[in-house]
Amino acid sequence: MALERLFTPGPTPIPERIRRVMSEPIIHHRTAEFTEIFREVSLGLQPLFGTKEDVLTLAASGTGGLEAALANCCRTGQTLVTVNAGKFGERWTDLGRAYRLDVAELTVPYGQVATPEQLASFLDAQPHTVQAVGLTHSETSTGALHDIAELARVARDRGTLVMVDAITSLGVHPIRMDEWGLDAVVSGSQKGLMLPPGLAFVALSEMGRRAMAHADLPRFYFDLAEAAKQLAKGTTPFTPAISLIIGLRESLAMLNEEGLEQVFARHARLAAACRDGVRSLGLPLFAPSPSNGVTAVGEITTPDPDLLVKSLRAKHGMRLAGGQGSMKGKIFRIGHMGAYTDQDVTDVLAALAEVMSELKIEGVR
């Protein structure tokens, strides 16, 4: 296995103590021992979501969680409004269309975020009642962070359910599901939680659960009513991803030892340092409203973002991410969500400076 340092916005590095507990002999999932662990992690996730509601754990990657939220909150023919500010906002659109909802997509340019005013106008312009809005907290493809509290207020004022993709914000930014009035919050394991991919999490509000009782889209593996029913007994409807849940317990222990406020503060500090470093190298930041989980650099043509990414890998063993979708070849992204330290950010910036110098590239500023 190549010993590469990951600076990708997921998967993120997995601390050794998490890898160690996951490598212990597996336990059976229909046991008192597993039930205790499953109850502990389910409760342990609540402060990260900012909720007193159940956090349901599915054996799936993040998109499975998004699909579960949508399929359990909507009915055939209803209108779904999505905010597309990048590849993952677009995923709500794709999901809604796959389930044949009437999808209205508010598109903002990559790197930007939708403002509450934009969302309000867009919602007010819809000819039909809008059942739900699909939002993205931290848009991984652009490094932009939506103001979910304000967007949710706008949607709630209009009687619309609010579904939030918090896949790359959970454990990075505070999320206050209950306070902000979010109806479905979705996340995954391989980001701020420092685990391998394979777990999706979904929490539903009371309004979300009420919608679920009337939802008619077909679902079985992603039936959240059944997941909630089984969670009440400390178990899952289908075989859970046991080893990842064992790892999750360790991940939550680490986050709690550090303290959630300190975890958020560390991410804010590292992200600010990363942005400062990028700017001091003469490179532009892509997202005016940046996420603390990933810093997107660009748009640039010189230096060629893909060449930088390639050189950092070849010369420094550091893996960064290029652009996705229409941003391919125009930006690159530095992930710093999860188990990162100040030293990691210093190292990646130093390596970036060295590569730029070796390539005789000067900043574009």
Next chain:
Amino acid sequence: MALERLFTPGPTPIPERIRRVMSEPIIHHRTAEFTEIFREVSLGLQPLFGTKEDVLTLAASGTGGLEAALANCCRTGQTLVTVNAGKFGERWTDLGRAYRLDVAELTVPYGQVATPEQLASFLDAQPHTVQAVGLTHSETSTGALHDIAELARVARDRGTLVMVDAITSLGVHPIRMDEWGLDAVVSGSQKGLMLPPGLAFVALSEMGRRAMAHADLPRFYFDLAEAAKQLAKGTTPFTPAISLIIGLRESLAMLNEEGLEQVFARHARLAAACRDGVRSLGLPLFAPSPSNGVTAVGEITTPDPDLLVKSLRAKHGMRLAGGQGSMKGKIFRIGHMGAYTDQDVTDVLAALAEVMSELKIEGVR
């Protein structure tokens, strides 16, 4: 973590060399390195499925794979025939109903299997064209093994697609998907493959793919056309369960080092030894047509199956499984699929004998 010896029909013990590779630092999934691994395991699964078709790997547990097969092979309103010989046969029924198919269920008593003649009569009695039949190779809840080759022949002769749950038979019994004319074969990671749960596998025949092109049930995370398209590029539509796929490579290496024929022969030998041992203790076997993956013992009331299971755990640190569904408290099950040796079977039988003697229980024969 309790050091318990698992004799459960999934999860099964994970060999140390698999746990070791899964505990190495994680790699990114959009890389040449991962693509090579993903191609290798996808090809490596084919001999186990007995197919030259693509084997698609999903981040989900087995039921997710069953749902994917069904949602990609069927259209709204079509008739699905299911064979319910236990809890997992019933799952096809539940899935079909969740997707609002017209489900006709052929029920046979727990422990029994459906014969080709029964299936033929049942199919011939259907008032509408039957789109697909949902079968279970090894019925985990009863330890019974269906003759899939013969059942598939009956279905194929009637122009019906054949979907097979091979979750607890893959890597235990030979499966000849292409030769038997199976249209969808589904399996999971935590059984014969000796991995943690979290991966589902689905292979589709040409007929299955043709049905998929016309299928209209909503699906996104489980869209197998997209999975096949991405597999052709060596990747996945959504973030794969990287650590489990790394483990899968090691699992396949182990199976190939032993040789698939030897793996099947070992399972046959261990299962026969287990059945002989059970009988020699005066206990009845539950399934006249037994699976080599799990041996079900019962129905019995004296000794109380749950008391036996409890005592084996308390006194010998061995975890067996009780009955499921209507067989709760009436049977117990000894799993021997995956990384088991002759010694393991000897040990569990010796422990069973000891517990029966301590409890002053004599066999029911």
